Amino acid sequence: MEKIKQAFHRNRVTVMVIPNAEKSIKQWKLNLLAAFIILVVLIVINITLLLSSITSTVINDNLATKNTALTTDLIKTQDHIDLLTNINANKTEEIKTLKAKLQESNDFLAERLLEMEQTQAYVSQLVSLFNEETNSDVKPPVSRSFSREVNLSTSEETLAADEILLTEIDALIGNDEISTIISEQTEAYSELVSKLESQLTYLDSRPDFYPANGTYSSPFGYRKDPITGRTTLHNGIDISNKVGTPIYAAGSGVVTFAGYDGNFGNVLIIDHGYGYESVYAHCKSLLFSPGDMIEKGTKVATIGTTGRVTGSHLHFEIRYNGTPINPLKLIKSN
Numbered sequence: 001m002e003k004i005k006q007a008f009h010r011n012r013v014t015v016m017v018i019p020n021a022e023k024s025i026k027q028w029k030l031n032l033l034a035a036f037i038i039l040v041v042l043i044v045i046n047i048t049l050l051l052s053s054i055t056s057t058v059i060n061d062n063l064a065t066k067n068t069a070l071t072t073d074l075i076k077t078q079d080h081i082d083l084l085t086n087i088n089a090n091k092t093e094e095i096k097t098l099k100a101k102l103q104e105s106n107d108f109l110a111e112r113l114l115e116m117e118q119t120q121a122y123v124s125q126l127v128s129l130f131n132e133e134t135n136s137d138v139k140p141p142v143s144r145s146f147s148r149e150v151n152l153s154t155s156e157e158t159l160a161a162d163e164i165l166l167t168e169i170d171a172l173i174g175n176d177e178i179s180t181i182i183s184e185q186t187e188a189y190s191e192l193v194s195k196l197e198s199q200l201t202y203l204d205s206r207p208d209f210y211p212a213n214g215t216y217s218s219p220f221g222y223r224k225d226p227i228t229g230r231t232t233l234h235n236g237i238d239i240s241n242k243v244g245t246p247i248y249a250a251g252s253g254v255v256t257f258a259g260y261d262g263n264f265g266n267v268l269i270i271d272h273g274y275g276y277e278s279v280y281a282h283c284k285s286l287l288f289s290p291g292d293m294i295e296k297g298t299k300v301a302t303i304g305t306t307g308r309v310t311g312s313h314l315h316f317e318i319r320y321n322g323t324p325i326n327p328l329k330l331i332k333s334n
């Protein structure tokens with residue numbers, strides 16, 4: 001051992017540094033022990049640096065892997081957010097469209113229901129008039145109503161609630177019940193209205209209005225003629241009153257004759273339709289001409305003494321399909 005120590009001290013090594021051609025060579029003489037220690041120190045430093053480098057590389061690789069994974073996750077999350085945003089926007093748009101449709105539908109229904117209410121008021125008026133005239137008992141169709149309310153919400157946080165809402169709205173829009181109610185009611189009302197209108201036209205035309213004030217002086221039927229004394233058919237009734245007393249149309253219609261006609265003197269004839277005609281004879285004056293439309297109760301002439309008469313009176317006839325009938329079967333007595 002002592003020998004080895006001595007050998008280290010005795011033996012020397014020379015370390016040379018050769019910079020380049022121009023500069024002089026540097027050299028140090030070291031004993032073997034110092035050289036050995038320096039060599040060992042250098043090796044240790046080298047190994048440490050090498051280990052450090054390897055560790056860094058491994059950590060770097062690890063971090064890079066993690067970074068890639070996080071980037072992938074981030075892209076996926078962003079895609080998912082974009083998808084949800086799109087869905088949400090679509091849903092909102094869908095709800096807006098449905099809302100508009102529902103609004104339109106509600107407006108339409110409100111309009112139809114208003115029309116139905118107006119029709120019902122008109123029908124009720126007609127029915128009361130009709131019933132008054134005929135003592136019949138026609139009733140308007142019973143009004144059927146519906147009541148549906150939908151609370152609309154477009155809150156973007158309540159997608160699930162929106163889904164339920166959409167289903168409800170769809171169901172409401174596609175509901176056949178409402179349109180069925182409206183169709184049925186409209187049909188029933190139209191039918192009734194046209195029936196009542198034609199009834200009213202008929203009632204208005206029917207010659208049943210008492211044509212003049214005065215004394216009911218001669219009935220319809222066979223009687224002894226006041227001038228000839230022979231028994232003949234009296235085709236109408238006589239109402240006596242002073243000259244100039246107003247004569248009224250017994251029903252609505254159109255004047256078909258207004259002029260002088262032998263025994264009748266000044267005579268006015270009104271055609272009422274439905275087979276009815278009324279005749280006003282022995283008038284002083286005639287206030288309308290053929291073709292004139294006359295409403296029931298209008299003053300059309302005045303009582304006179306024209307034609308074959310014994311005193312001032314109205315000779316009033318009603319003809320049904322051309323045949324004189326007893327006017328008292330139609331007219332209401334005053």
Ligand SMILES: [Zn+2]
Nearest residue numbers: 236237238315
């Ligand atoms: Zn007469």
